[in-house]
Amino acid sequence: MTDTATQPRSYEPGNHPDLPPPLLTSGPLAWVKHNLFGSPLNIALTVISLYLLYLIVPGLLNWAIFDAVINAGSREECKAIAAGACWALPAIRFDQFLYGFYPDHLHWRINLTAVLFFLALLPVLWDNAPFRKQWLIYSCIFPVIAFFLVVGGLGMEEVETTKIGGFALNVIIGVTGIVASLPLGILLALGRRSQMPIVRTLCVMFIEFIRGVPLITLLFVASTMLNYFLPPGTTFDLILRVLIMVTLFSSAYIAEVVRGGLQAIPKGQLEAADAMGLRYWQSMRLIVLPQALKISIPGIVNTFVGLFKDTTLVVIIGLTDVLGVGRASLSDSKWQGLPEEVYVFTAILFFVCCFSMARYSTYLEKKLHTGHKR
Amino acid sequence: MAAIEQDSESFSLGQLWSDKRYRAVVTQILVIAGVFLFLSFIITNAIENLEALGKTFGFEFLEAPASYDINQALIPYNSRDTHLRAAVVGLLNTALVAFCGCVLATILGFILGVLRLSTNFLINRLVYCYIEFVRNVPVLLQILLWHGVIVTSLDVPRNAYSPVADVFLTNRGFYVPRPVFEPGFVFVAITFVAAVAGMVIFRRWAKKNQEATGQIFPVFSIGVAAIIGLPVIAFFVAGMPMSLDAPALEGFNFQGGMVLRPEFTALWLALSLYTAAFIAEIVRSGIQSVSHGQTEAAYALGVKPNWTMRLIIIPQALRVIVPPLTSQYLNLTKNSSLAIAIGYMDITATLGGITLNQTGKEMECMILLLMVYLTISLLISAFMNWYNKRIALVER
Known part of the structure; x- marks a missing residue:
């Protein structure tokens, strides 16, 4: 816009010298100008983020790497060697963090x-x-x-199931929960879209009930109440009870994801299946579900990431998952007062798993997204 | 069934399953029968088991004295009060942390979401790292981490860390000044209410006026000026009827002021920061979902950039943002039940924790607890559905 003002109003005949090429439209300098110092607001944001980086990065690096200790016998030893993080605790108990008391x-x-x-x-x-x-x-x-x-x-x-613990327990609960809940979730989703009012109402009630209460209350139900509902004398393994509850819990969420997939299938597909003389289950199995499940895979992966993070809740009802091991090691008198180290270590474990799954789901979304893109 | 069988003359039993008309009815009857069988099975089991343990089913225990203390109560409470009152105290604590969490998470989430869309490379990447890290770590872990940091890394009140005058961060909580209202403050409050009411009326009138004459008033700036300015003037006119009660160190602890307990602070921060990361992604995708053509069309019509944002982009983005935002609020409220891990006395910790263990009424406590959470969830969804309907696309 500003260029037009400086240009001559009309073309004058004669020789004109070549204009120099425009400065700064490509190359690293132009990139810096455009992306970091384009406008006053942009400059302010750059300065603020540089300041934040200056505050966070050196301190974090010093704490986590340069001033950190990995070989020590107790917290006092750690603090005597350097002032940073004491990774000796997760290092010594590494096996316990992964496998519990297996x-x-x-x-x-x-x-x-x-x-x-x-x-x-x-x-x-x-x-x-x-x-x-x-x-x-x-x-x-x-x-x-x-x-x-x-x-x-x-x-x-x-091996007694009570010995299973650590990160392995989180993975077992998460994977079992999602795998077992897939068929149940698909049934619930089909039920919710069914023409039969009673089946539909029951499915809606189940899904909304489960989605309306926190997982921790359902785990409490598993640990305190589930035995009441079974014939007298039957006792149940706590991990098994947790697995049942987690499966029911995630099936409600899977049902909603699959329902989204089902809704995206044009009605014509089902009508065509009807016209070909397929029965309900045949048309679902051969026509609708393959398409619907394919587009709900990213949602299912996201549900799995959520469920996997939620498996840490079992520590509240007394199972020793990775957080349980962490809390137990914090109460060891030799190692008291190191919550940052233990929780940051656990956080990194979860981050690596969840982030890679989330990336996979975004990749899938992009692959499946064939509509218009900006 | 009998009626249907009489209606059709050439009816055979096999038709019940092979004929589409009958099959729906048969399936539903079978489903109902199955559900009733299952319910009667678990209910008879429950009755038998309760009898075997010598327990009765009933809610009388709610009237018995709770005899345990709650360190944060919004209504007067002591250990001689009933279990019911303890549950209400817990419920209020849940509501408090859920409300504060939703507010902070929304503010942070919108800021982060907009920054995530900024063309500034640095801030964009910083926010991206923050969002991805926070989203992919369990919220329980974050709650425990915040609690651990506050309790073990901050010092005792005597060596309190004070970032701003009269604000003290200690391992027993954050001490901040408490506003003390004198009687004259009513005047300020009334002015504030009057300013808000006046602005609502002014806005309606301005809209009507604009539709009739095309004249535009700067309603937003006038509104902000009036709603903030008038009470401030009233505050000074009334002779500043409010003072701050600053916390002061006496002995081993602070006296006066207001305290945010470590449990509350940890839970509040962790929940808000966690949910804010999700809200940021929702806001980002909401704004991105508005096609760029909309902005270009608005510019082509000569609409100013910030009007384009206010009148074209935001109304369309909100439609995409609100439904997932609802589920984030619900998630935050449900996640507040993790309070029990750090000893914040919410409804799960009072009714589902101590009351349950003291009275041994697992069944009753759990039923009540589930009902409470269901009610909260339904209320939030109802409110957000109402809001969603208001901003939804009005199709003709």
């Missing part, structure tokens, strides 16, 4: 389960995997393998 010589079973789990996950996520069909059969029987590997039996040494 017997040391059996840790390989948890590790093996983790490896097998990734192998089982691969064909689900990778569309063009070779031998995908056969591979998927393995994925279906994986839960059985995992159960025996973790709990024991079939000639392997048995």
Whole structure:
């Protein structure tokens, strides 16, 4: 706009010297000018963020890396060596943070389960995997393998479920919860969109009830009340009760995600299926669900991230998940007063897992998003 | 069923399942029967189990004295009061932290969301890092971290850290000055209410006037000036009828002032910062969802940039923002039940915690607790649905 004012009003005949190329339209300097110092507001924001960085980064680096101690026997030793973070506590108890009180010589079973789990996950996520069909059969029987590997039996040494703990417990609860809740959630979603008023009402009531109460109250129900509802004399493993509740909880959320997917399928698809003479379940299985589930995968991954974070809540009803181990190690008299180290370490564990899953879900969203883009 | 069977002449039993008309009815009857069987199964089990333990079902225990202390009570409470009153104190604490959390999370979330869209590379990346880190770490962990930092890293009241005069950050809580209102303050309050009411009327009139004549009044700036300015003038006219009661160190602790307990502060900060990260993403996607063509069209019509924002972009973005915002408020309220992990006495900690353990009435306490949370959730959704309807697209 400002250029027009300086330009001559009309073209004058004759020779004109070449104008110099415009300064600063590309290259690093132009980028800096445009992105950091474009306007007074922009300059202010740059200064503020530089100041924030100056406040945070050196202090954080000093605390977490340069002044940190990793080899020490107690908090006093740590503080005597350097003033920064005392990573010795999570380092010494690293195994406990990962496996809880699972017997040391059996840790390989948890590790093996983790490896097998990734192998089982691969064909689900990778569309063009070779031998995908056969591979998927393995994925279906994986839960059985995992159960025996973790709990024991079939000639392997048995482990009490109370010994399962640490980050492994979070992963077990999260993965079982989401896998078990998928079929239930799909049924609930179909029920909510059903033509039958009674089925629909029941599904809506269930979903809204579960979504209306906090997970922690449901876990309280699992730990204090569930035994009342079972025939007298039956006792139930606490982890199993938690798994049931977590499954019910996440199935309500999955149902809402799948419902979103179902709503995105044009009505014509179902009408076409009807016209081809398919029955309700046939048309759902062959036409509607494959399309609906595909577009709800990002939502399902997000639900899983949420559920995985929520598995830490089991510490409140007395299971020793990774937070439980952290709290227990904080009450050790040798290590008192190190909440930052323990919680930051745990936070990093969760961040790495959740962030990579969230990135995967954004990648999927982008891949599936075929509409107009700006 | 009998009626249907008589109606159709050529009816066979197999039709109940193969005929679409009957199958819906049969399925629903089966579902109802299943649900009733399941309910009767668990209810008979519950009755048997309660009898075996010698317990009765009833809510009389709510009238019994609670005999435990609550360190933060918005209404007068002592340990001789009933369990019911303890539950109400807990409920008010839940409401307090949920309300404060929603307000702070909304403010922070909108600021972060707008900054995330800034063309400034540095601030954009900073906010991105913050959002991603906070979103991907469990909120319980953040609550415990904040609590841990406040309790172990801050000093005892004697060596309190004071960032601003009369504000003291200690491991027993944050001490801030408490406003003391003198009788003359009523005058200021009345002025404030009158200014707000006057502005509502003025806004209606200005809108009508604009529609009739096309004349525009700067309603927003006049409104802000009147709502803030008039009470300030009234404050000085009335002879400054308010003083601040600053906390002062006496012995081992502070006296006077107002205290934000470590539990409340940790819960409030953690919940707000966590939810703010989610709200920021919602705000960002909401603003991005408004097509750039809208802005260009407004500019082509000669609408000024900040009017474009106010009249074109924000109304359309709000439509996208409000529904997920509702679920964030609900999440925050539900997450406030994690208070029990750090000993903040909310409804879960009073009714579902100490009262439950003292009286042994698991069934009754849990039912009440679930009902309370359901009611809160339904109330929030109802309010936000009403708001959503107000801003929704009016299609002709």
